[in-house]
Amino acid sequence: MNKTSDLPPPPSAEQRSHKYTRHDQEIEDPWNWLRDKGYPNVTDEAVLAYLKAENAYFEAAMAPHRPLVDELFQEMKGRIKEDESSVPIRDGDWFYWWAYRPGAQYHSWYRRKATPPLDGEGQGWGDTSIKSAGSSTVTPTQSLPHQGGGLNAAELIYDEPAEAEGHEYFRLGALESSPDGRLLATMVDANGSERFTLKVRDLETGEDIETITEVGIGSPVWTSDSKGIVFTEVNDNWRSYRARYHRLGTSTDDDKTLYEETEDQGFSVGIDDSQDRSLIFISTGDNTTTEVRFVPASDPLAEPVLISPRRQGHEYSPDCAHGKLWIVTNDEHVNFRLAEANVANPDEWRTVIPGSDRVYLMGAASYRDHILMHQRVDGLDQLILRTYDGEETRVPLKEASYSAGFAGNPEFAPDAYRIGYSSMVTPSTVYDYHAGSGELEELKVQEIPSGYDASKYCTERLMVAARDGRQVPVSVVYPAGFEKDGEGKLFLYAYGAYGHAIPPGFSTARISLLDRGWAFAIAHIRGGDDLGYNWYLEGKLDKRNNAFTDFVDAAKGLIDAKFTRAGRIAVNGGSAGGELMGVVANTDPDLWGAVVADVPFVDVLNTMLDDTLPLTPGEWPEWGNPLIDKAAFELIRGYSPYDNVKRQDYPPMLITGGLNDPRVTYWEPAKWCAKLRANKTDDNLLLLKTNMGAGHGGKSGRWEHLKEVAESFAFVLTQVK
Numbered sequence: 064m065n066k067t068s069d070l071p072p073p074p075s076a077e078q079r080s081h082k083y084t085r086h087d088q089e090i091e092d093p094w095n096w097l098r099d100k101g102y103p104n105v106t107d108e109a110v111l112a113y114l115k116a117e118n119a120y121f122e123a124a125m126a127p128h129r130p131l132v133d134e135l136f137q138e139m140k141g142r143i144k145e146d147e148s149s150v151p152i153r154d155g156d157w158f159y160w161w162a163y164r165p166g167a168q169y170h171s172w173y174r175r176k177a178t179p180p181l182d183g184e185g186q187g188w189g190d191t192s193i194k195s196a197g198s199s200t201v202t203p204t205q206s207l208p209h210q211g212g213g214l215n216a217a218e219l220i221y222d223e224p225a226e227a228e229g230h231e232y233f234r235l236g237a238l239e240s241s242p243d244g245r246l247l248a249t250m251v252d253a254n255g256s257e258r259f260t261l262k263v264r265d266l267e268t269g270e271d272i273e274t275i276t277e278v279g280i281g282s283p284v285w286t287s288d289s290k291g292i293v294f295t296e297v298n299d300n301w302r303s304y305r306a307r308y309h310r311l312g313t314s315t316d317d318d319k320t321l322y323e324e325t326e327d328q329g330f331s332v333g334i335d336d337s338q339d340r341s342l343i344f345i346s347t348g349d350n351t352t353t354e355v356r357f358v359p360a361s362d363p364l365a366e367p368v369l370i371s372p373r374r375q376g377h378e379y380s381p382d383c384a385h386g387k388l389w390i391v392t393n394d395e396h397v398n399f400r401l402a403e404a405n406v407a408n409p410d411e412w413r414t415v416i417p418g419s420d421r422v423y424l425m426g427a428a429s430y431r432d433h434i435l436m437h438q439r440v441d442g443l444d445q446l447i448l449r450t451y452d453g454e455e456t457r458v459p460l461k462e463a464s465y466s467a468g469f470a471g472n473p474e475f476a477p478d479a480y481r482i483g484y485s486s487m488v489t490p491s492t493v494y495d496y497h498a499g500s501g502e503l504e505e506l507k508v509q510e511i512p513s514g515y516d517a518s519k520y521c522t523e524r525l526m527v528a529a530r531d532g533r534q535v536p537v538s539v540v541y542p543a544g545f546e547k548d549g550e551g552k553l554f555l556y557a558y559g560a561y562g563h564a565i566p567p568g569f570s571t572a573r574i575s576l577l578d579r580g581w582a583f584a585i586a587h588i589r590g591g592d593d594l595g596y597n598w599y600l601e602g603k604l605d606k607r608n609n610a611f612t613d614f615v616d617a618a619k620g621l622i623d624a625k626f627t628r629a630g631r632i633a634v635n636g637g638s639a640g641g642e643l644m645g646v647v648a649n650t651d652p653d654l655w656g657a658v659v660a661d662v663p664f665v666d667v668l669n670t671m672l673d674d675t676l677p678l679t680p681g682e683w684p685e686w687g688n689p690l691i692d693k694a695a696f697e698l699i700r701g702y703s704p705y706d707n708v709k710r711q712d713y714p715p716m717l718i719t720g721g722l723n724d725p726r727v728t729y730w731e732p733a734k735w736c737a738k739l740r741a742n743k744t745d746d747n748l749l750l751l752k753t754n755m756g757a758g759h760g761g762k763s764g765r766w767e768h769l770k771e772v773a774e775s776f777a778f779v780l781t782q783v784k
Contacts, residue, residue, distance in 0.1 A: 070123055073749065074116035076737035085672060086693045088700075092669060094737045098730040103256065105722055105729070114722070114733060117751040124750055128777045135575050135773035140766065141513035142571035150493045150506045152481060153177055154473040156244055168764030169223030172238060175216070220247055220266055230254075231756035232723075233764070237282040240266075241289035242340070246311075248283045248292055254756065255723035257301065261294055263311065275309045275318075284336045284343050287361040293321065293343055295332050301677035301725040303331040306345045308363045321345060322356060322367060329680030336360060337383035338428050339475045342406075344381060350561060351684040353378045357409075370409040381409075384429035384475075385451065389415070391427050397596045399424040401436070416449075423595040428469070431476035433498060435469050442536050442593050444468060444566070446482060448498055458496050459503060462486045464524045464538060466566030479504065485569040487522040487540035487583075490515065511571060519543050520577060524567070527620030533601075535613050536593060537621065538567035541582035547625035552656070552783055553582045553632045555618055559590035559610035560639035561685060562599035572772050579780065582626050588613035590639075604687050605698060611646045618654055629654050633779040637661030638727055645704025645735065648713055655714040656783035659775050662720055666731040667703035668696075677725050705731070708738045712745040715782035717775060720753045729753060748782060 078093035099107045125132065148162035156177050161170040220240075227233035236250035236259045247266055250259035261279040262271045276296055280303050283294040291310045298304050305323035309315060322345045324330045330347045337344065342357045345367060352375055356367035370381060370388065378399075379392035388404045396418020404412050416424070416436075423439040436447040444467040446458040460467055470483035470493065479495035482503075490509035497504060521543055526534040545551060554576055558565050565585050573583050587593035590602025590610035602610040618632055634655050636644045641663020648658050664670070664678075671689050674680055687695030700706055716739070720732035736751040743749065752774075 070120070073120050073740060074113060075740060076113050076733075078741070085689070086696050088696070090668070090700075090706075092734075094734040095669075097733045097737065098728070102728065103723070103725070110730075113737075114729070114753045114755070117733070117736065118753060118755075121750045121752045124748055125774065125777070128781050131780065132770070132773045132777045135776050136770050138513070138575050139572045139769050139773060142511045142515070142574065143765070143769075144510045144512055147510075150481075151175070152471060152473065153477070154240065155242065157240070159240070163765075164224065167224045168766055169227050169233065170235070171219060171223060172221040173217045174220055174240075175218065218266070221249060221264070226251065227764070236280075239283055239285060241285045242287060243289040246272075246289060248285065250279055250281075250283065255721055255754075257725050258297060261292075263292070273309075273311060275315055276307075281333055282335075284334050284360075286343075286363050287340070287359075291363060293334055293345075293363055295334055300675065302328065302681070303333065306332050306334050319364060321358065321363065322347070327680075328674070329683060330354075331681055337381075338430055339384050342383050348373070348378070349681045349684050351376050351378065353380070355379065355381055357381075357383075368409060370404075371412075380426065382427065382429040384431065384434075387429075389427060389429040389434060391424055393418075393596065397600070398422065399596070401427055401434070420595075423592065425592075428472075430472070430480075433480075435472075435480060437468060439564075439592075439595065442587065446496075448480070448496075456498070456501070458482065460484065462489065464522060464567050465489070466568040485509075487538060487567050487569065488517045488520045490569050490571075509569070509571075515574070521545070522567075525620065525624065527617050529609075529613050529616045531609070531612075533589070533609075533613075535589075535617050535620075536587040537584055537617050538587065539582055539584045539621070539626065540573070540577065541626070542577050542580060545580070545582055549622070549625045549628050551582055551625075551627045551631065552580065553584060553621060553627040554779065555584045555586060555614075555621070555632055555634045556640075557586040557588050557614050557617075557634075557636055557643060558638075558640040559586075559588040559602055559614065559636075559643055561590075562592040562596065564591040564593040572769070572776070575776055576780075584617075584621060584626075586614050586617035588617065588643075603685055605694070607686070607698065608702060611643060611650065611702065614643055615647055615651050615654065618651075630656050631783055633657040633659070633783050635659040635661070635775070635779075637663070639664050641665060641727070641732075642667060642704060646702050646707075648716065649704060649707045649709065652711060652713050657779045658714055658716045659779065660716065660718050660732070661775075662724055662727045663704070663718060663732055663735065664727045665704040665735040668699045668706050670728075670731070671695075671699055676728070678727070705735045705738060708735070708742050710742050710744055713739060713743045713747060713749070715747040715778070716749050717778045718749075718751045719771075720751070722753055722755045748778075750778070 079096045081092045081095040083090055097110055099105045099110050145165040146163055149160045151158040151160040157174045158177055159174045161172050223235055230253045232255045234252040239248045247264040249262050252259050259279040260277045261275040263273045264271050278296050279294050280297050281295045283292045293308050295303050295306050306321045308319045308321055324332050324347045329349045333346045335344045340360055343360050344355055344357050346355045352373050354373035355370045358365050358367050377394055379390050381388045381390045386406055388409055390402045391399050393399045398418050400418040401416040402412040403415050425437045427434055427436045433448040438445040448456045465486040467484045470481045472481050479497045482494040482496055485491045493507040495504045520540055522540045525537045527537050529535050588610050589598055592599040632655055641660040644658050644660035645663055645665040671686055689696035689699050718732045718736050720729045722729045739749055
């Protein structure tokens with residue numbers, strides 16, 4: 064464990080006078096200058112010098128621990144199958160899957176003709192030749208799913224390692240084959256800014272034949288005739304503001320705008336197709352309000368049909384099958400109901416399944432024979448098949464605590480429904496559920512090359528009393544020999560925003576902590592929708608503080624349960640979860656042995672007051688609008704981590720950021736670190752690492768990402784006493 068006294072003096076960002084007044088309150092922000100006025104281009108030499116100085120200090124502080132980082136990385140890498148592959152899944156005339164070559168950072172994507180059928184619909188392994196699109200057969204580098212004895216060669220249709228060559232950052236955002244199987248649409252971000260380049264590739268030649276946009280986002284949707292694409296674009300403020308249609312072979316100057324959001328700058332536009340692929344849905348909305356239109360997939364230039372006009376707080380999500388819309392909506396119950404409507408009269412809704420206080424309907428997809436519903440009951444996933452006659456079947460899931468979901472079923476009439484499953488002690492498992500027989504067929508269990516014995520670990524689900532009496536679920540996993548004597552070390556994670564639940568799933572990286580005697584816990588705090596939609600509502604806007612106090616109370620509950628004690632808890636959260644880290648570091652610093660805040664949303668007040676930022680207008684329904692609402696201003700000012708840094712001791716802290724991050728801009732963690740340096744009264748380590756060529760998700764590539772996890776774990780292991 065090293066203190067700051069073992070290192071050169073840490074960087075110091077100068078304070079420059081910057082003040083403004085809002086709601087008769089004067090706000091001082093002396094590190095405002097760290098926001099480059101030319102953003103998203105960051106060229107200010109003083110800004111760059113500070114970020115580079117912090118990066119150099121990070122490297123100096125971590126230098127003594129590099130052997131541990133390398134050890135952790137090799138452990139984590141050893142648990143990952145280098146030539147991992149997905150289970151093939153049918154889409155039209157083809158089976159598609161991805162695979163890693165040994166040592167590769169990125170996926171390679173393959174397909175094979177669906178006739179003759181794969182052995183066991185995608186369970187055969189160990190074939191032969193791989194044909195690269197546009198080339199002759201190439202030598203395989205790994206085992207791949209085979210097809211009836213290898214009668215047809217598998218085609219390499221997109222090779223991410225080759226595409227990523229020469230790029231510091233690479234992210235494939237979407238890969239969509241055309242209905243006729245001849246073309247491939249890809250979305251690529253090469254710098255972390257989440258502005259994707261949409262290209263179309265001819266799969267016969269392997270050549271990209273058109274570049275449609277360089278500011279795309281989301282997944283494009285093909286028209287029925289495979290001759291056109293519907294896509295969405297972001298504006299200069301990184302807001303997804305319009306859906307467009309491109310006809311292949313025409314100039315992009317002739318692309319038609321199908322819908323553009325002009326009424327509400329906080330709304331984002333998205334697209335999707337129905338499960339039966341008859342309709343293309345064009346949605347607009349924010350975190351609490353939805354408005355959806357549709358056009359025929361065979362005639363995208365038809366006048367879009369509005370399903371239901373926007374109404375504040377009304378959310379709905381449609382699908383289509385058998386000439387009807389199947390709509391999940393919260394118009395009558397906070398936990399949503401399932402309704403139906405005729406396509407010809409889309410605004411006349413009839414209840415199929417009413418809303419329930421106990422059953423939270425999270426989503427539904429309509430197939431030929433069934434409506435697949437993802438529900439959550441008492442915080443646990445439930446997967447339901449419902450026939451159009453109303454008969455329901457629950458997919459049997461074996462453990463008391465787990466994470467499960469329907470795992471991508473592109474066919475409208477599949478022979479079986481693909482499911483993904485894991486728990487805190489069960490590696491990711493892929494099943495096919497056969498509705499006719501009720502068989503849950505295991506297709507693949509995540510392989511851990513270095514070995515894994517589930518009996519070496521135990522998992523529990525605790526209910527911890529929050530200070531207002533609400534019961535907060537906490538999922539815990541720990542080594543079998545872990546003694547609950549109050550002296551253990553604990554890693555506690557949470558998110559708690561946007562209704563995003565953190566499932567009790569499996570992690571190979573986490574084993575490195577468990578095998579060193581640590582316990583690992585997930586606090587399912589309010590702000591997520593773990594216990595239903597109300598659980599989310601109770602952690603946002605004027606109830607936002609519940610998320611913060613739930614986390615602290617969960618930690619104290621784990622102390623009461625003798626898992627640990629104050630000062631031996633490492634905590635971690637990212638983005639909005641990073642905001643959580645900032646708040647609890649201010650309010651309860653003595654509880655934490657170390658804090659890791661990834662791309663943390665910590666300059667909340669300044670960001671929510673700046674409507675020119677991409678994050679802001681669409682976020683007001685989540686956090687409140689301090690521009691016009693004095694109560695929201697006072698509330699946010701009261702918890703915003705940056706604004707509430709004080710003269711006190713802080714635990715060891717590791718903060719990360721991304722220079723190209725459009726979600727949490729780089730200056731938020733930078734300003735927070737600068738203010739902490741100027742105010743903290745301890746000699747504990749405070750480190751800031753800014754990825755200079757990446758965005759919100761950190762470095763791309765599976766090994767580079769794993770190295771960053773190893774750095775975080777090494778920091779925690781060396782700082783918690």
